[in-house]
Amino acid sequence: MNQKVNLSNRLKIVASYLPQGANFADIGSDHAYLPAYVCLEDKTAKAIAGEVNQGPLDSANKTIQFHQLENRIDARLGDGLAVLEQGEVDQIVIAGMGGSLIRSILKSNPSIAKSAKRIIAQPNVDARMVRQWFDQNNFVLIAEEIVDEQGHIYEILVADRITEVSTPYSNDQQIKNKQFLLGPYLLKERTAVFKKKWMQEEANLERIISQMQQAKQVNNEKIAEFKTELHWIKEELHDEKTDA
Numbered sequence: 001m002n003q004k005v006n007l008s009n010r011l012k013i014v015a016s017y018l019p020q021g022a023n024f025a026d027i028g029s030d031h032a033y034l035p036a037y038v039c040l041e042d043k044t045a046k047a048i049a050g051e052v053n054q055g056p057l058d059s060a061n062k063t064i065q066f067h068q069l070e071n072r073i074d075a076r077l078g079d080g081l082a083v084l085e086q087g088e089v090d091q092i093v094i095a096g097m098g099g100s101l102i103r104s105i106l107k108s109n110p111s112i113a114k115s116a117k118r119i120i121a122q123p124n125v126d127a128r129m130v131r132q133w134f135d136q137n138n139f140v141l142i143a144e145e146i147v148d149e150q151g152h153i154y155e156i157l158v159a160d161r162i163t164e165v166s167t168p169y170s171n172d173q174q175i176k177n178k179q180f181l182l183g184p185y186l187l188k189e190r191t192a193v194f195k196k197k198w199m200q201e202e203a204n205l206e207r208i209i210s211q212m213q214q215a216k217q218v219n220n221e222k223i224a225e226f227k228t229e230l231h232w233i234k235e236e237l238h239d240e241k242t243d244a
């Protein structure tokens with residue numbers, strides 16, 4: 001009953017950005033492993049586990065009952081942030097989905113999203129969309145992590161509702177667009193995992209551009225967009241410069 005939750009490294013990193021005594025929502029919680037882990041580690045934490053699907057909600061309730069956490073984790077069925085009242089939680093976690101879905105969950109209930117002090121997002125792909133949402137909605141990106149777990153590379157983005165913290169982005173819109181794609185902190189650190197991710201993306205983009213150039217109807221605008229992205233990636237992988 002008091003057994004520990006065997007949490008993935010990816011979700012342990014997410015958990016490390018929750019403060020002591022967190023009062024948080026885990027949206028798309030599936031088995032509720034993250035809230036269970038956090039509440040077992042920190043007796044003062046409490047959570048809401050949101051799920052849009054009944055099957056995962058049942059799994060979440062099983063985990064909660066198994067660990068006797070019924071008084072501290074409330075599992076709720078519903079779409080995205082609709083399971084929350086405004087100001088009900090201080091932190092919101094949305095992990096293990098595409099960036100596009102995470103952004104649409106935030107966009108669907110902006111007043112609830114904006115009532116959180118911190119949002120921790122772990123987009124599986126398209127992290128750029130989440131960075132852009134934060135930037136346009138008064139959340140300052142305060143940290144980023146990149147982790148390789150069994151061959152899959154995940155990014156974790158942490159943003160706080162605007163405080164005194166200064167923006168990590170450049171004033172130059174071109175550089176800012178590059179930072180949206182690659183991550184302003186991740187660009188600075190350029191870890192081995194970051195390089196691995198972007199080497200894979202470089203190969204993908206080269207293949208896509210070459211296919212698009214051979215299409216019957218060539219979409220020059222999209223090709224130019226991809227070429228710009230490829231140029232940014234190559235700059236970071238193959239140039240010595242470090243100024244982005």
Ligand SMILES: C[S@@+](CC[C@H](N)C(=O)[O-])C[C@H]1O[C@@H](n2cnc3c(N)ncnc32)[C@H](O)[C@@H]1O
Pocket residue numbers: 011027028029030031050051052053056078079080081094095096097101105
């Ligand atoms: C791949 S799992 C990720 C589980 C966990 N957050 C993690 O990172 O390991 C995605 C979960 O999000 C749920 N989900 C998808 N769209 C959702 C939405 N709009 N609102 C709430 N949950 C959603 C799915 O039912 C699924 O259980």
